[in-house]
Amino acid sequence: MRIFAFVSGAMLSSTLVACSSNDNGSNSGANGETANGGSTFVGGGGMPSGTGATTSGNGGTFVGGGGSSGVSNGGTPGESGGSSGGGGTPGSTGGSPGSTGGQPSTVDGGSADGGGGVVPLPPFPTSGMPLTGPDNTWTWIDFPDSHCRDGSTAGVSVNMNSASKNVMIFLQGGGACFDATTCGLNPANASTQKTGGGNVGVFDRTNADNPVKDWNYVFVPYCTGDSHIGTNANGTISGVAGTQQFVGRLDMEAYLNRIVPTFKDATEVVLTGVSAGGFGAASNEYLVQRAFGTIPVAMIDDSGPPMSDKYIPTCLQKLWRTTWGLDGSVLKDCGSACSNPDDYELDFTKFVTESTTKAGINTHVGLLDSNDDGVITLFYGYGQNNCTGSLATPVPAATYDQGLDDFRTYIEGITPNFSTFYPPGTTHTWLASATFYTETVSNVRIVDWFKNIVVGGPAQQIGN
Secondary structure, eight states, X not given: OOOTTTTTOOOOOBOOOOOOOOSSOOOOOGGGOOOSSSOOOSSSOOOOOOSOOOOOOXXXXXXXXXXXXXXXXXXXXXXXSOOOSXXXXXXXXXXXXXXXXXXXXXSTTOOOOSSSOOOOOOOOOOOOOOOOOOBTSEEEEEETTOOOTTXXXXXXXXXXXXXXXXXXXXXXXXXXXXXXXXXXXXXXXXTTOTXXXXXXXXXXTTOTTOTTTTSEEEEEOOOSSSTTOOOEEEEEETTEEEEEEEOHHHHHHHHHHHHHHHTTTOSOEEEEEETHHHHHHHHHHHHHHHHHTTSOEEEEEESOOXXXXXXXXXXXXXXXXXHHTGGGTHHHHHGGGSOOTTSOHHHHHHHHHHHHHHTTOOOOEEEEOOTTOTTHHHHHGGGHHHHTOOTTSOOOHHHHHHHHHHHHHHHHTTOSSEEEEEOSSSOOXXXXXXXXXXXXXXTEEHHHHHHHHHTTOOOOEEEO
């Protein structure tokens, strides 16, 4: 997530302010976001076209490398007082004991086992009623325990295929809310998003190239203004009337409580999203993986790039953290692995990657973004000149391009399973557009790059 999918992580979002046009001329993106060229939209009300209208535990027990027994020979304790693994039953014939002097775990104070053991992720128990709906039709399901920024209830739309066990969870984009200007461009409720994701792009069940055409879809609307990661139910914004409920993370927890029981037999799960939803996918990958246990969750972030404080100054990251309540979401997840709470993006991405690896879960993730994203450059522009910037002071194209390159270099040093795709230009988001099938860089289409992640193929670094 990572943030991305870490996402990996950034906490921004993308209001559709501004931007350019490109050769493709398509503008069928979800929720009013530029879907690949055409004029850029301001605001977030429009929907994609469509026919209708998804133990770590501190001190867990570990299995010795190569044997069927528990560690019998003293792995080194984890950093925060985890148990040493000595409680396992010694192996019988053929069981190999852990080696002495194993390395300490750094995840949640877990224990090291001295050889080949795993550090399970902390469980996220789910026990809600399964979601239901007819096949191949978008159905809105209200969640009384979820809330939008204006206090109204939220929910999800589902498009089921009873012949499949697999699920794609798609997080919608549509801006961010952290000052009067950005809040004015961000939907405060879900009233215009209840018809789901339409039937274009990754939702097109008729396109044989779509790797998820036969899956179940869960469409998560965006109405909390916090890139789906806030925990602040009592937010205030100067110039915006009333209390702002920045509770996107709390809503995700409520949704997962029913999504996971619905797809408890899934063998494949994809978590994805566009713009603010891309940031949200990266930032919630750890949570979603915990909820699905050992079922690998592939995470694909469309236009929500995490970057260091060289590109997203600490003053801007602090603004998002304090406004949206990120101490209760990504920073709580990350713990001491995010040593600077105002420069958490790359640290969180690393944390999620290393945590899933240590848990023995072979996840594949990816970041898709243009090298001069005409929307995200505007939002990151708020960090210009010690956070005196605004939408009128976008990050220069060369700087943004370098930020994407730096992220690629950083993540390649951490995991072999992270793919990137950087088309040239200013286009913002592709997955909910027909250009998902046509945009090509170095003879590789986005849809084929996406499929490679879904099936767990070798990482691909495309573009730039």
